[in-house]
Amino acid sequence: MVEVSTSILNVKKGEESATFFELEAAKTDYFHIDVMDGKFVEKDTYEKMFEYASYIKRISNLPLDVHLMVKNIDEAVEDFLALEPNIITFHLEACKNKEEVMEKINYIKSNNCKVGIAIKPDTKIEEIYEFLPYIHMCLIMTVEPGKGGQTFLSDMLKKIETLKEYLEKENLEIDIEVDGGINLKTAPEVKMAGANILVAGTAILMANRFEDIIKELKK
Ligand code: DX5
Ligand code: ZN
Numbered sequence: 001m002v003e004v005s006t007s008i009l010n011v012k013k014g015e016e017s018a019t020f021f022e023l024e025a026a027k028t029d030y031f032h033i034d035v036m037d038g039k040f041v042e043k044d045t046y047e048k049m050f051e052y053a054s055y056i057k058r059i060s061n062l063p064l065d066v067h068l069m070v071k072n073i074d075e076a077v078e079d080f081l082a083l084e085p086n087i088i089t090f091h092l093e094a095c096k097n098k099e100e101v102m103e104k105i106n107y108i109k110s111n112n113c114k115v116g117i118a119i120k121p122d123t124k125i126e127e128i129y130e131f132l133p134y135i136h137m138c139l140i141m142t143v144e145p146g147k148g149g150q151t152f153l154s155d156m157l158k159k160i161e162t163l164k165e166y167l168e169k170e171n172l173e174i175d176i177e178v179d180g181g182i183n184l185k186t187a188p189e190v191k192m193a194g195a196n197i198l199v200a201g202t203a204i205l206m207a208n209r210f211e212d213i214i215k216e217l218k219k
Helices: 016-025 046-059 073-081 098-110 125-134 156-170 186-193 210-218
Strands: 003-007 030-036 064-069 087-091 114-119 137-141 175-179 197-200
Touching: 003 210, 016 046, 016 210, 030 046, 030 073, 046 064, 046 073, 064 073, 064 114, 064 197, 073 087, 073 098, 087 137, 098 114, 098 125, 114 125, 114 175, 125 137, 125 156, 137 156, 156 175, 156 186, 186 197, 197 210
Parallel strands: 003 030, 003 197, 030 064, 064 087, 087 114, 114 137, 137 175, 175 197
Antiparallel strands: none
């Protein structure tokens, strides 16, 4: 079944806690924590996302889906493991070689946390194949990482389909999460292509009834 992970990147200032309570009541499946370091991507949301995630941890039992858009993955993993997230996802493009990728996968898992690998739009899906047997989720970016509210890149549909076919062929059970520009128009397309976790920020936070949009996205 399809799950929804709400990105809290652009929560309205001053309305943070009300929004988090409302999202929990609206049955988001995860809170998607977009950690940006100002180096891997231009924006720096590091402190803000840590603060938000700490607050959510205190008021909700819903799982944290941490998306690291950072150069120094080890430092961010250390910091965010303290919040006992459900899953930590790091970018393949921030790793120098295969050994480094495997090291991070094993370290995150050894700390009782699920692990995902994210790939940017220009990264070929084949580059992630060798890691699939060791991870829980592949995050396919459907926009350039770095900010919310961007337009969905429909070329990514082929990438999602290719990954889905490969997983079926190899008999691998991992989640396919899509992230960026997901809304009522693009959600059916990505689900058809094989995605089973949809990240949405703008589409949900702009809606006046979170429950309705989350239900619609999951349909
Ligand atoms: C972008 C982030 C996404 C983004 C999603 O770098 O990884 O999670 O916040 O926001 P929308 O749904 O507004 O595209
Ligand atoms: Zn994200």
